[in-house]
Amino acid sequence: MTTTIRNMRAIGAADDPLLLRLRLEQALSAADLHVPGMPPAAILCVRRLPDPLPGRLDLNALMPQRAWEQAMRAALERMAQCAARPALGPPPPNTPAVWFEDRAELLACLARDWCTGTLAARWWWRTLLHDRGAHAGDLNDRLYAAWRATRAAIPAALALLHDRGAGAHFLALLPLAEVRALSRHVATTFGLPVLERTHDVIPAHQRREVPPTTAAALAMLDHAADVRVLDPERRALYAAGVLLARAPMLARAAWPVAIERWANTESPGRTVGHPPLPEAPDTLPLPHAAKPPRPYSAEPVPEQMQGVASDAATDPVAHAAPALATQLDSDTTPAALPEIASPAPPVAAVAPNAAVTRLLAPRDADQRLAEPLQTRFGGMLLLINLALHLDLYSDFTRPLHAGIGLSPWALLALLGPHLLPAAAPDDPLWALLADLAGAAPEVGFIPPRIWRVPRAWLEPFGVPACYQIAHRSGWLQLAHPTGFAVLEQRRPLSRRRSESIGPPVRRFAGSRRGINRIVHQLQAARALPFAAPPDTLAGWIERLACYAQARLALALGGADEVARTLALPARIYASDVRLDVMFSLNELPIAVRLAGLDRNPGWVPAAGRDIRFHFE
Structure with a gap:
């Protein structure tokens, strides 16, 4: 957790104010001011915090005194305990502190207050947006910049707005240029294709059908009343954001479909029956002035798209076929990467399964916040680094690199019984992995024939x-x-x-x-x-587990060290954009560090999370 001080007032005798400021910055930068009990991804904003021990901060010392550090951490902890959480409802104006679970929750609350016209009235936004009494138009620009600044949090923030029924309203008020910028940022961050010209129609030979689960999820989103008011570009971003936050593998199959639907609805030379959606106003929208936009309408949907876009709301089902995989050279790519599959006949329409319904069901903010999860098999999460090393997935340095279509969280869950046959099935780690994998985590994976x-x-x-x-x-x-x-x-x-x-x-x-x-x-x-x-998923996992066992034994020094490493206890903080895993440094085998399994994976597009390992 990073501590940032926006404004500081120092009282004392100083001949050189600039020198005093530099010494204060040096002393505070060396201080350990983390807030005890707060999740690592949490954001705590304190309005005013007096010095807990006046006169005890020695500006000539390299490090602050331990007593002063402890007093400051205790003061921050007290502020955190009484801090309001805007995600649970608007805090009172005089609240001394607010906190957000992660950056996605901050963006969602920021968008909500912007839509209701209360952004300028919240003191914490002036602090967090670095605003000094700016005009409403400047606050609009700062909101746009805040959403663009943390690209990985955009889908999770849209999903939180979806939970509150405010996602479509927010996107409708955003300028179209900002919607397109957010779409590009999401695509490049999550390794999705970007359509360079927004009104290009995708050629028929490049269109791909999607599995029924993906089509059903899209249909459920499309038939929501608030989504119908959006134009195709905003609807595409809305669908991609919600699915990327809840099931990254589903979204990878859904993204081309969303673009295709938008391209077929609004192509060059085609006029729209209703006026364009309103742009963001010059001043912040007031509650009584924030009217929902008129429903969007266009020419009839082409026949080949009716199975996805025009079913009745009571039967949100789509006809689909398995997606075509890309042919890969087995000499230069992992055996895990699927080979090309021949087109299959259309799949009969099916009703959305329980996984899809649960995926899109609104989630309460208090339900999303959980105590840190304690697991006896935290070492399994270190295998994310093995998967990255084997090129099964890409990291933040290569977001557009194609990997396998199986969720990394599902991969860990499937490898678990093979690598840890004696692991307790009721350990909370397995439920966490299932929740992170979302619905249909294997939707884009076709095991290779060889x-x-x-x-x-x-x-x-x-x-x-x-x-x-x-x-x-x-x-x-x-x-x-x-x-x-x-x-x-x-x-x-x-x-x-x-x-x-x-x-x-x-x-x-x-x-x-x-x-x-x-x-x-x-x-x-x-x-x-x-x-x-x-050539089955179960068989492919068996063979990968055998290789992983041999490779880990080679790197760690034997099968016993592998079992010891995978059975490392850990404390896990899981948010919508980050996964922080806390290990005990005393229990960490030195072989893990020598093998490089303890490095921070960072942003993993296929996982939809920023993964960080901490050693205490």
Whole structure:
């Protein structure tokens, strides 16, 4: 938690005010002023805080006295305990302090007060927006800048406004230029495609159907009364924001559909039946003046889009088909990345399942705030770094890099039973992972038909003395001596085994002699005992878990160290935009630090969270 002092008044004799200011800044920057008991992502805004120990802050010392630090932290803790939370309702004007769970909650409350015309009356906004009695128009600009400043929090803030029924009203009042800027920021931050020209129509051959769960979620949003008043650009941002906050994997399939619906509704040369939505006023909107915009209407929706956009409100269902995956080179990309799939016939209309209904159900602010979660298996979250290292997902440095279509949280939950077979199923970590994964976390994932470990994954193991080869139930399997499958594919055996087996194993065996040596080792009994074939999600997870176990054992120094690391207890703070994991530094194995598993992953687009590890 970062402490920022907006204004400070110092009373005393000083010949050089600038020197006094510099010394105060140095002394306070060295002080530990974190607020005990506050979540790491929380924002506490205090109106006025007097010096708890006047005269005890030595400006000539390198560090403040411990007694002064403790007194200041105690004063901040008292302010935090009496602070009002605007998300639960408008605080009284004279409240001494307010706090927000994270940046997304701050943006949502900021938007709510802006829409109701009370922004200028809240003292904390003048502090948080760095405003010194500016005009209403300046406050508008500061609101726009605040929303653009924290791109990762935009979807979560829109989802919070959706919970309050205020999302459409806020977007309707935003200038169209700001809506487009927010859409671009969301797209680049979450690794989604950006449509360069806002009125381009997506060619028919580039349009992709989406799975039924995604289509049902979009239909539910589209049939909400407040969303119908929005024009296509605002509706696209609204849908993407809510889905990105609640289920990032669903949103990745929904984003092209939202753009396509908007492009087909308002194309070049087409006129709209109603006047454009109102822009943000020059002055802050007053409660009685903030009228909802007129409903948006346009030409009839094309027939191919009616299954998504024009069903009856009582039957928000869409016809859809599995999304096409991108074809990838298995030599340069992980085996986890799905291969291209042939188009499937349309899926029959289905009613939204319970997961989708729960996904879009409003959430109360007091329900979202929970005490820190205590888990006995916090080390499982360190595997996010392993997934990033294996290139299964991208981090903040490469948000547009394509990864697998499986939620990282679902990946951890699925790996858990394999890596921690004795883990208690009632540990709160598993429920947290399920909640973070959201609805349909595997919606965009198609297991590859061939399990093949990339060369980069094998390099840490060096050149093995030999591989183990087996053929069972029509599957050819090449296994590494450490116990994980290197290659597995359907391959019939001919009488000349070297001809049928040689091509798949050539890149692992090298020479003809190596191929012959592997062929002679062919025995059904040597096959690794996987329960499911590799072209299923369960089978793919089994093989990835075997590799992860071997790779972690190599990095940490053995299977016992792997079990010890994954079973590290932790305290977890989960908000809409951040996940903070607190470990005990005394219990952290040194091998974890040497392996690099303890580094902060930071922003992970597929996870929709800024992930940070702390060691106390």
